[in-house]
Amino acid sequence: QGIWSCGGGRGFGPVVEAGDLVLWWRKITSLWRRELAGTACPCIICSAVELIFLLLVMAGRGKRKAGGRSSETRNPAEDGKKNRGGESGVSEDLQQELQHLYQLPMPEDFYHLWQFCEELNPGNPCDALTSSLGLQLVGPYDILAGKHKVTTNVEPNYFLHWRYFYDPPEFQTVIAGDSGTQYHLGYFRDTPDELPAFVAAGEAKKGCSLLQMGDNLFCSLNLLLNRRLKEISNKRQISSLKELETKLTAMAKKLNYSLEQRTKGMKARDRKEVLKRSAKQS
Numbered sequence: 001q002g003i004w005s006c007g008g009g010r011g012f013g014p015v016v017e018a019g020d021l022v023l024w025w026r027k028i029t030s031l032w033r034r035e036l037a038g039t040a041c042p043c044i045i046c047s048a049v050e051l052i053f054l055l056l057v058m059a060g061r062g063k064r065k066a067g068g069r070s071s072e073t074r075n076p077a078e079d080g081k082k083n084r085g086g087e088s089g090v091s092e093d094l095q096q097e098l099q100h101l102y103q104l105p106m107p108e109d110f111y112h113l114w115q116f117c118e119e120l121n122p123g124n125p126c127d128a129l130t131s132s133l134g135l136q137l138v139g140p141y142d143i144l145a146g147k148h149k150v151t152t153n154v155e156p157n158y159f160l161h162w163r164y165f166y167d168p169p170e171f172q173t174v175i176a177g178d179s180g181t182q183y184h185l186g187y188f189r190d191t192p193d194e195l196p197a198f199v200a201a202g203e204a205k206k207g208c209s210l211l212q213m214g215d216n217l218f219c220s221l222n223l224l225l226n227r228r229l230k231e232i233s234n235k236r237q238i239s240s241l242k243e244l245e246t247k248l249t250a251m252a253k254k255l256n257y258s259l260e261q262r263t264k265g266m267k268a269r270d271r272k273e274v275l276k277r278s279a280k281q282s
Contacts, residue, residue, distance in 0.1 A: 088115040090144065098143045101158045104172065106140065107187070107195045109216035109257060113137075114144050116218075116251055120244075129175075132244050133224055138162045138176045139186070166208035171200065174217070181205045185213065185220055190269075198266050215266060218252040219259045 088111035099105060117128035117137060126145050129135040139162040142148060148156065162173040164182055170189050177183035182204035187196035199220045200210040213220035225245045232238060252259055 088112045089118075090114065094144065098140055101143060101148070102140055102172075103159075104189070104192055105195055107216070109218060109255075110140070110174065110187075112251070112255055112257075113217045113221075114141065116248070120247075129221070132241060133221070133228060134177055135185075135221075135224075136176050137174065138184075139173045141174060164202070164204040166202065166204050168208075168210075171202075171210065172196075175220075178203075185217070197269055212262060212266065214258065214261050215263050216252075216257045218248060218255075218257045219261065222248055222252070222259050223261060 087108070090111045095106070095111070114125060114137070117125035121128035126137040126141055129137070137145075142161070162176065162184075164173065164184060167173065167186075171186050172189070173184045173186040175185040177185070183201065184204070185199060185201045188198050188200045188210065189196050196215075198215050199213045199217055201213050201220065202208070202210045213223055222245065225241055225248065229238060229241055229245075232241075249259065
């Protein structure tokens with residue numbers, strides 16, 4: 001019993017600290033040395049056992065630390081959300097150029113939406129949603145469209161490209177809407193080296209509030225489509241929007257994108273917030 005109750009009477013278990021291990025080892029080696037006193041090489045035997053014990057302890061601590069780091073640094077919003085833009089047909093070189101210019105990793109839905117818009121309007125993907133929803137792909141999409149190669153600005157600042165007056169540093173505009181209200185959609189990141197936590201929308205003319213619009217652009221557009229369908233009564237426009245909605249939801253389902261405005265990952269993130277920001281939840 002004296003061997004197993006070291007460190008003030010605490011049992012040897014998962015909560016044992018480094019000091020407890022030292023005390024425990026001193027007790028057990030002391031007993032071993034007394035038991036092995038009559039053998040030829042007690043010191044050699046104890047030293048060998050001690051070496052093995054220390055190696056096992058160090059290996060166990062290393063695994064626990066590695067596991068702790070991975071759990072602490074993981075972004076909950078990235079669960080099930082990977083950066084696999086190559087599947088969208090966007091070349092590896094273009095992806096690297098985009099990341100170099102913006103110094104930000106882009107999520108896979110960014111590239112997949114570009115692919116979707118290319119199918120709708122091969123000649124001008126940036127305007128594929130203009131006639132139906134009054135939206136235009138902007139910001140980093142300008143890089144995919146090659147617009148940065150024909151700009152007259154010698155040293156363009158991509159950190160300010162399509163940034164509105166009230167946009168916080170964590171926000172990156174990727175879609176622009178009504179110029180009157182300065183409606184725009186973009187990614188919201190908690191840290192610049194991680195993928196976005198969610199997509200948000202704001203109207204700079206009305207204030208600084210941002211509305212959460214799902215964790216991917218397909219969800220955001222689907223929410224806007226549903227809202228737009230409730231506002232119009234023209235049968236031709238309704239038919240056109242429903243056709244677009246069918247194509248959008250089909251691709252989202254194929255690529256396994258959630259169409260929920262607030263996913264489980266977003267709710268888990270909200271529970272960890274210390275200070276509420278200006279991003280509305282509904």
